[in-house]
Amino acid sequence: MTFAVFVDRCRRVNYRRLGAAGLKLSELSLGSWVTFGGQVGEEVAVKCMSIAYDTGVNFFDSAEAYADGKAEIIMGNIFKKLGWPRENIVVSSKVFWGGDGPTTKGCLANTSSRPAASLSNDCSWSISTSSSVIAQTRTPLSKKPFVRWTIWFIRGRYSTGAHQNGALRTSCERTLLLGNMI
Amino acid sequence: MLHRERVEKEYLPLYREIGLGTTIWSPLASGLLSGKYAKGIPPGSRATLPGYEWLRKNTITSENVEKAKQLEPIARDMGCTLAQLALAWCLKNPNVSTVITGASRPEQVSENMKALEVAPKLDSDLLEQVEVILGNKPQQGQE
Numbered sequence: 001m002t003f004a005v006f007v008d009r010c011r012r013v014n015y016r017r018l019g020a021a022g023l024k025l026s027e028l029s030l031g032s033w034v035t036f037g038g039q040v041g042e043e044v045a046v047k048c049m050s051i052a053y054d055t056g057v058n059f060f061d062s063a064e065a066y067a068d069g070k071a072e073i074i075m076g077n078i079f080k081k082l083g084w085p086r087e088n089i090v091v092s093s094k095v096f097w098g099g100d101g102p103t104t105k106g107c108l109a110n111t112s113s114r115p116a117a118s119l120s121n122d123c124s125w126s127i128s129t130s131s132s133v134i135a136q137t138r139t140p141l142s143k144k145p146f147v148r149w150t151i152w153f154i155r156g157r158y159s160t161g162a163h164q165n166g167a168l169r170t171s172c173e174r175t176l177l178l179g180n181m182i
Numbered sequence: 183m184l185h186r187e188r189v190e191k192e193y194l195p196l197y198r199e200i201g202l203g204t205t206i207w208s209p210l211a212s213g214l215l216s217g218k219y220a221k222g223i224p225p226g227s228r229a230t231l232p233g234y235e236w237l238r239k240n241t242i243t244s245e246n247v248e249k250a251k252q253l254e255p256i257a258r259d260m261g262c263t264l265a266q267l268a269l270a271w272c273l274k275n276p277n278v279s280t281v282i283t284g285a286s287r288p289e290q291v292s293e294n295m296k297a298l299e300v301a302p303k304l305d306s307d308l309l310e311q312v313e314v315i316l317g318n319k320p321q322q323g324q325e
Contacts, residue, residue: 012295016279019203019279025205025279026280028280028297029280029281029283030291033207034231040286047291051291
């Protein structure tokens with residue numbers, strides 16, 4: 001990409017800061033829920049991501065649970081294939097919190113059982129203010145608004161080798177618990 | 183447009199007290215706000231996928247379909263699609279850091295991106311017209 005093209009690209013989209021975290025995200029972003037690995041395969045996904053990126057989108061969202069992990073893998077493959085400079089993009093993914101059994105819930109279970117996903121290999125920046133996590137732990141706000149809120153903010157440089165057990169392990173290692181503050 | 187309580191009311195302390203931004207999702211309510219369900223459920227749409235029965239039950243309700251139909255003329259007058267209007271409407275909320283869009287076809291991405299040009303045209307009069315149709319503005323007050 002020439003400098004002129006890059007400048008043009010950045011003019012089309014406004015970037016907003018992700019709250020006090022300060023990270024700049026494009027106002028519009030592209031997510032993979034339902035679509036990647038479900039309604040669409042990698043060929044269509046790569047076109048969708050390219051159009052978005054060429055417009056100035058710098059934020060791409062996925063989750064461990066989307067299409068049973070396929071969405072993350074497709075997105076990760078596309079990052080590799082297109083070879084965008086890593087510093088140009090921000091990626092979020094979310095920890096899968098489900099499972100019915102006593103050993104299938106929560107981070108620890110996921111850490112040991114999760115197959116390797118390709119997305120984490122490409123994340124030198126990953127953020128998640130996971131609405132799914134919030135949704136499952138939320139209780140109605142009372143006089144103490146943050147009491148039972150659990151909010152994960154993941155930010156870090158994932159090094160190779162740290163993700164042997166998939167994105168989740170790295171996520172957990174890098175996760176800062178902001179909730180339960182009061 | 184259809185689920186506003188959390189983003190516009192419940193999360194207010196989170197924006198204010200600990201400075202969180204939001205990465206909001208499903209801004210088109212799984213396509214409902216593109217108007218695609220105005221005349222029933224088209225084959226191949228998300229609502230026909232196995233495991234997405236909840237979509238028909240919870241989202242593609244007659245009430246919501248009706249709201250989408252009523253919003254159409256506003257979009258038409260603005261020279262944009264309903265989907266672009268819905269995305270632009272989300273962009274007007276300063277607590278929204280980014281609007282996560284989804285697409286099953288590349289053309290939908292191109293169309294969605296044009297919402298960036300629609301947002302500046304969405305003035306207070308138009309927002310009020312939208313508000314009247316939606317009729318679901320969260321009541322502020324006790325948090």
